[in-house]
Amino acid sequence: MRPYVIINAAMSADGKISTKEHRQTKISGDQDFARVDRLRADCDAVMVGIGTILADDSSLRLKNPDLIAERTAAGKTEQPMRVVIDSRARMPPDGDMFKKGTGQRVIFVAETAPPDRVAALAEKATVISAGTDKVDLTLVLDKLGEMGVKKLMVEGGATLLWSFTSQKLFDEIRIYVGALIIGGTDAPTFVDGSGFTRAEGFTRLALKNVEKIDDGLLITWHKKEE
């Protein structure tokens, strides 16, 4: 069975998720970062696109020791599975995701990924081929389901979120809207990609909750069933 997919990201009041140089930007406050850690702890796997790794060198690990202890007490691994969507196997083998924290790392690549890079990554991670030239997210979700992932958190970035939202491959979206404006036409927004041209294609959402956190807002949407 496919996992329940929760998209979680933080954007500025003008919808940007980082700067025009794609530099990682602190949008959440302490309380929201604590919420994000809690959500990571509650999920079986946490995912980003390779663009995020190359920009941020994300570790994607659970940081709060109390949450790690809570997971182990519940018979879970210390860390949720950490997953990268990376058609061309560009994931740096010395990235923070490999250096920090314990547990399984999974890299989804395409069949056309260079074999030498796949071999190098296979020494550090479970490398799975899913899709011909580009990773196919429906195959990814099926595979993660087979691997026992029931709840998946997708953190970004903008290109991966376009694929998840345009293909309607999500259940919930949690967007933290921070009290700042970043600006810049070239700064990634919550969702980029090619965009819809017709209203019939739009991904529709159902509002579930709005909560003030730090000096911003956490908005929870569910996918609106057609």
Ligand SMILES: NC(=O)C1=CN([C@@H]2O[C@H](COP(=O)(O)OP(=O)(O)OC[C@H]3O[C@@H](n4cnc5c(N)ncnc54)[C@H](OP(=O)(O)O)[C@@H]3O)[C@@H](O)[C@H]2O)C=CC1
């Ligand atoms: N504020 C926040 O909450 C967050 C902000 N960010 C920010 O987002 C930015 C990165 O976003 P972005 O550059 O768009 O990169 P993404 O992280 O979205 O990764 C996109 C890449 O994933 C690969 N990919 C493989 N298969 C697919 C598929 N089916 N659909 C989509 N992508 C696929 C592609 O590379 P390839 O073809 O090589 O496989 C693609 O270029 C950074 O600046 C980062 O800081 C990221 C996460 C959260």
Ligand SMILES: Nc1nc(O)c(N)c(N[C@@H]2O[C@H](COP(=O)(O)O)[C@@H](O)[C@H]2O)n1
């Ligand atoms: N929720 C959230 N709020 C922000 O303000 C952010 N900048 C991000 N960024 C995401 O978190 C990843 C970093 O994770 P690690 O600290 O390396 O574990 C980053 O790559 C973005 O995915 N998120």
